[in-house]
Amino acid sequence: MDRTVAILVARLIFAAVFAMAASFKFLGMDETAVYIAAAGFPVPHFLAWVAAFFELALVLAFLTGAFFSEAALLAAIYVIFLAFAFHGPSHWQGNQAEFGFFVDHFTFFAGLLFAAVHGPGKQLAIRRGFIWRNEPA
Known part of the structure; x- marks a missing residue:
């Protein structure tokens, strides 16, 4: 799969x-x-x-690429917060599926961190940000 296509698909998935x-x-x-x-x-x-x-706001950042790395980093923090607040260890005893939801958040967290570091790609991206320069991927 072409790198540009993969990055755009990933951005669309995050946005969706x-x-x-x-x-x-x-x-x-x-x-x-x-x-x-x-x-x-x-x-x-x-x-x-x-x-x-x-x-x-995250949807807009992922679709446009503007402040992409910042949005991905904030989304990663948000996702981990949600994992602990709504699916953390205190929920596991009552419903074992909650453990699965908890673990799923870490997978999403990892993808968001990867996206934060690598930026929105060079196609269809408004390249603006504060904490990292979104260099072309």
């Missing part, structure tokens, strides 16, 4: 995952807030809105 997550939040904000509250977080409606708009 976060677009689905954001759409679920926007379409079911009350349910998202209940889920957040059940995990013990305060101001769940506010946090649900913040999460939805954060995920939307």
Whole structure:
């Protein structure tokens, strides 16, 4: 597979995952807030809105390539936070599938870190950022 095609497909997959997550939040904000509250977080409606708009910003970064490395790094931190907050060890006893969800987050985390380091590629990318220069891949 051509390197450029692989990078663009990866960017689309990242964008699609976060677009689905954001759409679920926007379409079911009350349910998202209940889920957040059940995990013990305060101001769940506010946090649900913040999460939805954060995920939307990630979608834009992954699609455009603008601030790509920063977005991928922030997304990686976010994904690990979600793993521990919503699927961590305290959830495993009640539902063994939660362990699988927890581990899946680390796979996604690894891909996001790889993307953060390597940037958005040289095609179809607005090459802007703060922490790394997105050199052509």
